[in-house]
Amino acid sequence: MADICQGCDCTPYENVCACPTNAGITVTQPACQTLPDGSITGNPCFRPSPENRSYWSYKFNTDNTQSTRAISGIVIPICQNIVLDNIIVEEKIDGCGSFEEVPFTLSMTDPNFGPAPAGYQWVKIETNERYGKAVAVEYRLEIVGNFPVGTQAIKVKAATNILTFSCQGCFLVPQCPEPAQLNVNLTCEEVFADNRATLNYRLDITNTGGTPVTSAQLTDTITFNPNITLGPITISDPTLMINRTVPGRIVISGNLGTIDPGEEITITYSIPVVSVTGPGEYLFENNATVVGTNSQASDFCELNVDVVQLAADKCCSTDGARILYRIDVFNTPNSPESVVSLFDVLTIPQGLTVQLNSTGGCEARFPDGTEVPLNTDIVGPRTIEIRCNDIPIQPSSTIHRDISLTIVASTTLSATINNTFQSVTLETDNQIDLGTLNLPFSVDTDYEVNITCSSPCLIRPEF
Known part of the structure; x- marks a missing residue:
């Protein structure tokens, strides 16, 4: 966009653009320009509301050699969307007072100059013999609104010659803004x-x-x-x-x-x-x-919130002096895949000596953190904490963990081994846990004349 209008120092005099002379005619774009209120600003520039106008000035010089012909017409490309009522073209002939408004036309193409560049239209100014040779003339375009600064050639008609003035970075003209996006x-x-x-x-x-x-x-x-x-x-x-x-x-x-x-x-x-x-x-x-x-646009995104509901079950089986406790955890209908950890507590009463034979791949420790050795005498009363960590459980599936022990000695005629499935912890931190049904779940194994389970397994597990 054209810069906001600010003061400009004309000394030393500089041009934004100065293309090489062609057939005795030179076209330049001064670095400074004079606005209608007399202020001197950069070229081009924009004055925001309430004026909301941009200003673009160009200078045309004609020498006095015999071969030089006077300018009869000029075309300056501007954004094709600018309407006639939003433009004022003013002309100032050196030594002849101030800027004066002059007539002009807008067209996409011209019989002499041809089609305007893509996205542009011609502002065509005809001199109508207002001046001849050996003269400098400045044109100022006053346009409602601000526009991106484009670079395009300016064309001049002198007699039958169509002269194109184009050099690197020249000339700065009002370009159409890109569409809204x-x-x-x-x-x-x-x-x-x-x-x-x-x-x-x-x-x-x-x-x-x-x-x-x-x-x-x-x-x-x-x-x-x-x-x-x-x-x-x-x-x-x-x-x-x-x-x-x-x-x-x-x-x-x-x-x-x-x-x-x-x-x-x-x-x-x-x-x-x-x-x-x-x-x-x-x-x-x-x-x-x-x-x-x-303009319009849209976007889409999805979120998925997993809500887990597990259920637990526990049973036991006996084979002589051997006892097996089975822990079951299953996903309820519609519950997604998850990862869980189990906590189970085995209480050995006074009067019984047992050996822990298997923990089903879980960790077994005493409350002080000491690891429980397998197949080694454990004299009651003792508490054994069993933790099964990070077990994946698929939708609509069940996981089993079997804990087995053997009663190896007794100093009592009656005792009860208690096994309580205490808790299930959801280890996946991006799911909502509705809790595990049926917990805590306890199973007692009574030792009297025979060893009996309070909740026997319906299907006898293999020891």
């Missing part, structure tokens, strides 16, 4: 803390074009399973409307006004998951669209 970038993430999930969204809306987007309207629709209850929405722009009248749908909408070229609008909002009626993989689909009068 909305870009919408929607990002989303789930944040899990304290067995709760929060849905975070960020919407970046940018106009990467060269024209303002007007009356930009945002519509952001989030759809989800109505079995999930969402809490209050925290949103960065309080002017936006939130519609939650339809179960399983949230619509965020509002007018964003005008989005200028290069402007970026960022909107964030977060939604907590308050409750869930059952396990499952819950999908949240978000479709954000911004529509303006001259």
